[in-house]
Amino acid sequence: MQLQVTNSPFNEEQAELLNRLLPTLTESQKIWLGGFLAAAPAAVVSAAPAPAAAETANAVIQAPAAPAVSKDVTILYGSQTGNAQRLSQKAGKTLESKGFNVTVSAMSDFKPNNLKKVQNLLIVVSTHGEGDPPDNAITFHEFLHGKRAPKLDELRFSVLSLGDSSYEFFCQTGKEFDQRLEELGGERIVPRVDCDLDFDEPAAEWINSVVNGLSEASSAAAAASTPAAASAPAAAEFEYSRTNPFHAEVLESINLNGRGSNKETRHLEISLEGSGLVYKPGDSLGIYPQNDPKLVDELIAALGWNPDETITINKQGDIRSLRNALLSHYEITVLTKPLLEKIAQLTGIDELHELISDSEKVKAYIHGRDLLDVVQQFGPFGVSPQAFADVLRKMPARLYSIASSLEANPEEVHITIGAVRYNANGRDRNGVCSILCAERLEPGDTLPVYIQHNDNFKLPENPETPVIMIGPGTGVAPFRSFMQEREESGAEGNAWMFFGDQHFVTDFLYQTEWQKWLESGVLTKMDVAFSRDKAEKVYVQHRMQENSKELFEWLEQGAAVYVCGDEKNMAHDVHNTLIDIVEKEGSMSREQAEQYVADMQQQKRYQRDVY
Incomplete structure (x- = not known):
């Protein structure tokens, strides 16, 4: 549809300019422009009315001024790997630089009953697995979709949704939050933005739109002359990050599997010297690979x-x-x-x-x-x-749980990568990054890397807290970093490891290190499950059941439980087994056992790094 002098309040020159501009705008730019115009005061919008639209302009000037927008903003994030948390913090800093009073919180740390008091709410949330909320968003998601959710007629909100378009339920959790907040009476500040793996640019545009949409009438002119994006620039070029990766030298590449194994699991040691990059156990390393x-x-x-x-x-x-x-x-x-x-x-x-x-x-x-x-x-x-x-998607980074402690390995980072090879539809297929590392990468070569911080998978602050670690296959990686860190810090709390793979002789990853930690007392107890050594397959959840009484005693003593590995099968089975154990050993109903485990998640005593 073309703007004409006859169907708009614009003169001929203005209509022509707009008709040339509008078709060139992206959806994100249109959202930004809509948010800015919605926030602009009538006096500014009509400061120089076109002669042909004088009547309309005068009518706007005479309208009563809109009520001032609250300067208090609450940002809630639901994050599994840390991206949503990082973007929330970035949005918070941008809003603070514009004079807003900002509270940034994980959904799990927010008291749902306080929602009624919130006037401006921003939701930044990822979608996990097959359309599920991330672990630290589950409780808030259930509350909002339950009968106790309050009417939110005074609420203004916007949602930034993170996802992966290769999954069927792309950005599902963000879509559900957006729809539910509208159902409860909330009004959108700007429309929801759904981001794929390459989220930096659309996320920055969403933040920019939100800032302009929230700005008070008196600051709209300043917002127009100084866009929010300019006040929150990306990391300086000398700071290595997701958008500016460090080209790190590969020091070692070792096959952890023994001869005869049908698996190939690579242990990579990578130099961070000169990068300034730091990490903690539980963080991940992002790698930008090359295609075959x-x-x-x-x-x-x-x-x-x-x-x-x-x-x-x-x-x-x-x-x-x-x-x-x-x-x-x-x-x-x-x-x-x-x-x-x-x-x-x-x-x-x-x-x-x-x-x-x-x-x-x-x-x-x-x-x-x-x-x-x-x-x-x-x-x-x-x-x-x-x-x-x-029309192609930008190459996304591959994330790998870090398998080392920076305290134990200064200026180095270690990762554990399982080589992916399979045949489908008549052709052999390879994992992009895993086969690059297994077949084409040699010591001395470099990889573009960055650190992905993850506050949702961290050792307890109290070093005396017992820890239970469950990580079959390459899920063992972060627990190697946990053990190295606890050894360096002299942590005295008990530690129990459940590890599983196919064969004891060929697939016991980092076996000598686990034995050393058992001998030194850094590791208190270890149970292993090798599924192909006997006729009947045995997995880590079976070892948990065999030790159910002692495992529940550890839980009652305040132990923190960590799970790393396959989300679809292993993590699902381990989760149900944990509930089974609590139900049996705690003499609880199923509902009580489920609540016990949910409370552990709320208390950050049950954390998962699953994929």
Whole structure:
């Protein structure tokens, strides 16, 4: 729809300018502009009315001024890996720089009954697993969706939702919070923004929009001349971060599995010398990998393009060769429904449109396939390399639980990576980062890395608190860091480790280190489960059940429980086993046992690093 002098309060020149501007704006820019205009005072908006709109402008000036917006803002985050927490803190600092009184809190630390007192609420929340809230958001999520949730007619809110579009329930938790707050009577400051793995830019735009939407009428003019984004710049170039990774040298790469194992688990030791990066046990290392050169070459050949042709890879105008861009900048191994929708729209291929119209078919199709499969089945597409690249998702970092203590290994970080290899749909497939590390990375090479801090997976502040660690396979990684840290600090609390894998002889990761800690007393007790050594498979949850009486005694003594590893199967089974043990040994009903475990989560005595 075009603006005309006859259907708007603008003169001919203004209408022409707006008609040229509006089609060029992104959705985020439109949201920002809408938030700014909503907050702008009538006097500012109509300070220079067009002659043709004088009557309208005068009417606006005579309208009563809107009531002042409260300067108190509450930001609640639900975070599993720390991204939502970091963005909440960034939003808080930006708002404080604009004169707002800001409270930033984990949802688990916020008293739900205080919600009625909040006038301005910002929610920053990730979605975990198959559409579930992160652990520290569960209680607040249940409260808000329960019968005790209050009417919130005086509330103004906005939601920033983090997710991964390769999952079916993309940003589901954020969508649920956004819908529920509206149902309870809340009014949006700005519309919800859903972020994929490359969230930095849309998150910054959301913060910018929220600040302008919250600004009082008297400060709108200042907000217009000094956008919020300018007051909260990204980290300085010399500070290494997610958006400015450090190129770290690989010192060691060791296969932890013995000869004859059908697994390959790599222990990498990486130098942080000169980076200034620091971490604590429970944090993760982010790695930006490169795609397999063979796969990239096959993809370019299937598309019929010249690998040396150049394309622009970002809004800053950086130029790369097509091959270089597909190697290091774009994700080509993970299919998502949004990506297929973009390709279908770009190419106009009927078969693709038909595929994405059926949710079950598209879900089955994307499992185990990559971009090369799409090109081979539906291509070549007859579009330019630039147009094709523009619909691809930026290469996301891969996160690995840190397997070392900085106190024990100054200026180093260790990680534990299981090599991913499988066959699907007639082709061998490889994990992007794990096979890079297993096959193409040598000591002396470098990796772009950053530290992902995670306050939701931390050792107890009191070193005498008993800890129970449950980590089969590569889930053992953070518990190696826990043990190194406790050894360095001289922590005297009891520690109990549950570890599992396939075979004792070939798959007991870090075996000699665990034995050393048992001998020295740093580790009090260890139970292992090797599922393929006997006819009947035994897993860590079976060892927990065998020790149920003692395990419950530890819980009653205030022990903190930590779980790391596969979310879909292992973590789910361990969670149910924990409830079973509490129910049995505590002589409780199922409901009471579930509440006992929920209380442990609330008290941060039950923490999970699952994926």
